[in-house]
Amino acid sequence: MKAVMSILIILVTFNKCHSQTIPSQVKIEGVWRFVSSKRGYDPNFICTKENKIIEITYWSDTQKASLYGSPYSYYGFWDDASGIYPKKVTELKSVGNRVLFYDDLGKSYDSLGNLIKYTRSCYLTYSPEGDDEVEMSSNYIPNKLYLNFTGKDPDVYERIREIPLFVIEALRRNEKDWLKFKSFVKFNKTSNKTFIYSSSKVPTKMYLIKGDEVEVLEEQGEWLKIRYYGKKTIEGWIKRSDVD
Incomplete structure (x- = not known):
């Protein structure tokens, strides 16, 4: 009886873990x-x-x-x-x-x-x-x-992970479609003056001011990889605590 129960448990567990994924x-x-x-x-x-x-x-x-x-x-x-x-x-x-x-x-x-x-x-x-x-x-x-x-x-x-930058830059030159893209993408606003860090978490000379809108590309703990659409498109890392 115990052996039968063990087999049933294994089958149920298998079916839960390995089934058709819709x-x-x-x-x-x-x-x-x-x-x-x-x-x-x-x-x-x-x-x-x-x-x-x-x-x-x-x-x-x-x-x-x-x-x-x-x-x-x-x-x-x-x-x-x-x-x-x-x-x-x-x-x-x-x-x-x-x-x-x-x-x-x-x-x-x-x-x-x-x-x-x-x-x-x-x-x-x-x-x-x-x-x-x-x-x-x-x-x-x-x-x-x-x-x-x-x-x-x-x-x-x-x-x-993200749309390649050369595609984004090309889309920015298409004003009509760029506005459609911006309305589709989720943006966060910076809550204060925010320094942008490189991929090694080393601060750069670039920074954002309060209210700047950024697209969040990736999240790693307390860090957010962002893309900022200003006169130039800027990518980098900011602290999660710096966005609303």
């Missing part, structure tokens, strides 16, 4: 870079936050950058087995495999969050084999996304 908005929040199988493909990035997503393309020939979606895209998961699609943003699911995108304000959604018609859809997994075939721990954090739009080869995105 994609969720929480686990795919962040910054992702498109991985192209072809040479010469223009760099493409997506940033996800809750149920919103922006897509940035850097055009290598002109060294310009632009956003797709106006001003951003809503996205969410949906099981369309019933044939009934969501009518409001709040009806989109936060977990699932089938993803719907609503890209354009006034065409696919309105300012009140009413959904008009989805722009595109795909099947999302964390692995090329499909999540049904791969065992993952319940706390698995994906480093790659596989978005299958065509039923053939999926679009692959890999997680990165």
